[in-house]
Amino acid sequence: MSLQDRVAIVTGAGGGLGRSHALYLASKGARVVVNDVGQEAADRVAAEIVAAGGEALPVAASVTDEAAVGAMVGRVMDAWGRVDILVNNAGILRDKTFAKMSLDDFRLVVDVHLMGAAICTKAVWEIMRAQGHGRVVMTTSSSGLYGNFGQANYGAAKMALVGLMQTLAIEGEKYGIRVNCLAPTAATQMTHGVLSEESLELLSPALVSPGLLALVGDEAPTRAILCAGAGYFAAAHVTLTTGVQIGAGSDAGEQVAARWDEVADRGGEIVPAYGFTQAERELAGAGLGAQVAVVQR
Numbered sequence: 001m002s003l004q005d006r007v008a009i010v011t012g013a014g015g016g017l018g019r020s021h022a023l024y025l026a027s028k029g030a031r032v033v034v035n036d037v038g039q040e041a042a043d044r045v046a047a048e049i050v051a052a053g054g055e056a057l058p059v060a061a062s063v064t065d066e067a068a069v070g071a072m073v074g075r076v077m078d079a080w081g082r083v084d085i086l087v088n089n090a091g092i093l094r095d096k097t098f099a100k101m102s103l104d105d106f107r108l109v110v111d112v113h114l115m116g117a118a119i120c121t122k123a124v125w126e127i128m129r130a131q132g133h134g135r136v137v138m139t140t141s142s143s144g145l146y147g148n149f150g151q152a153n154y155g156a157a158k159m160a161l162v163g164l165m166q167t168l169a170i171e172g173e174k175y176g177i178r179v180n181c182l183a184p185t186a187a188t189q190m191t192h193g194v195l196s197e198e199s200l201e202l203l204s205p206a207l208v209s210p211g212l213l214a215l216v217g218d219e220a221p222t223r224a225i226l227c228a229g230a231g232y233f234a235a236a237h238v239t240l241t242t243g244v245q246i247g248a249g250s251d252a253g254e255q256v257a258a259r260w261d262e263v264a265d266r267g268g269e270i271v272p273a274y275g276f277t278q279a280e281r282e283l284a285g286a287g288l289g290a291q292v293a294v295v296q297r
Contacts, residue, residue, distance in 0.1 A: 001217050004029035006217070007080045011063050011120055012090030014041025017139075017186050019048075020205035021087050022213060026054035028213060030085065033076050034058045037090075048175075063090045063116030066123075073123045079269060083124045085216045087137045087182075088161075089116035098152040098208055100261035106153040111158035113139075118164065125177075134177035135216040138165045145236055162238065163227065169223040172276060178222035180215040183236060184208040185229030207231045238276060239269040 008025045010239055012018040012034030016174045024051040026032045034049070035043040035058055042058035049056035057079055061068035076083055091113050094105040100101045128134025144158025164183055169179040186208050187200035210229040214220065225236040246255045256263060272278065 001213055003085075003213075003216070003262070005234075006030045006084040006216075007033070007076065007082050008085035008087065009033040009076065009124070010087045010089055011033060011035045011082060011116070011121070012037075013045055014038055015045075016091040017044045017205040017208060019043070020186075020209045021089060022056070022207035023048060023052075024086070024212060025216075026052065026056060031055040031080055032057070033064075035061060035090070036064050037071060038139075044176070062283075063088075064111055065188045066119050067101075069119050069123045073127070077127070082131055083127050084131075084133060085135045085137075085138070086120060086124050087138075087139075087212065087216075088120055089139050091139065092114055093148045093154060095154070097150050101291075102151060103213070106156075109153035110157045110160070113154070114160045117161055121222065123263055125172075128177050129175040132176040134175070135173065135220055136165075136168065136172075136179040137212065137215050138179070139184065140165075140179045140181040142185070142227065145183060145225070158264055165225075166223055166238075166275075173222065178215075178220045179220060180220065182208075182211060182215060183224040183225060183227040184211075187250070202230045204230075237271045240272050240281070241265070241266055242268045243285075249284075264285065 003025060006029070008020045008030040010018050010025065013022040013034045016037070022032045022034050032049055032054065034042045034046045035232065039058065044059050046058035056074065059062055059072045061072045063069060073083065086128060087154035092109060094101070094109050096105065117138055117294060124134070138161040140161050140187060141154065141158040142148065143155040144162065147155055165179050165181050172179055185203055186205040187203040205228035207230055210226045211226050211233055215224065215226060227234045227236055243258055246252050246259070249255070
């Protein structure tokens with residue numbers, strides 16, 4: 001599998017996991033835009049790629065700065081004429097328990113992870129639609145998928161990226177745009193102090209980046225959540241149980257509580273193809289067989 005002549009933007013690529021992503025994509029033939037908030041870091045990684053025989057364009061820009069991101073994408077189009085791959089990797093941590101966390105720290109983490117990804121994706125979306133090809137990777141986390149002590153802000157932002165991925169994948173499908181999530185576990189500046197030193201030794205970022213090939217290649221899936229760490233790969237899913245039709249009786253609340261084991265029974269659960277699957281099932285349970293949505297897009 002080759003990415004020869006594909007153009008990839010990797011945000012937060014001046015070090016850690018982003019650097020590993022940039023080097024890996026370049027090794028597969030992609031021309032790589034090395035984005036970082038610091039020019040020196042971006043230059044250093046770009047130089048590594050060029051020294052290895054690849055093509056790289058270092059660009060310093062904060063992912064939260066719409067004008068700077070727009071200018072970056074403009075430079076890429078001037079240089080290479082297209083954008084095929086966007087890896088939304090840039091992020092920060094501000095870990096504290098929710099009781100001790102300031103709302104400023106909550107907003108900051110959501111701004112960088114969620115809004116940064118939205119800003120970068122918006123900047124390349126029309127380009128990808130026009131060329132009939134695009135691959136977008138959101139970086140989610142087990143902290144968002146399953147929760148993690150002291151990471152309410154980070155977890156909220158990371159799960160929000162799953163929701164963004166789900167909808168963009170649906171909207172981009174007819175334009176050849178596939179959108180997926182990567183949930184990495186890697187030894188980076190962000191995970192030092194969070195994971196033990198013994199575990200960090202096994203969690204090289206280089207063991208995560210190969211997962212990108214499956215998510216950005218020509219045969220990439222869409223709406224996938226790939227978990228990767230220490231060379232181990234697994235898929236996560238947002239599922240819907242079969243559930244129970246309880247109805248509109250005056251004791252409906254008591255029935256939900258009393259029959260909770262049935263409501264939550266995971267036997268026969270599905271991965272919905274779209275959000276209205278829930279409403280379709282609910283209305284079918286209530287006896288309505290007609291189409292749920294007024295307008296089918």
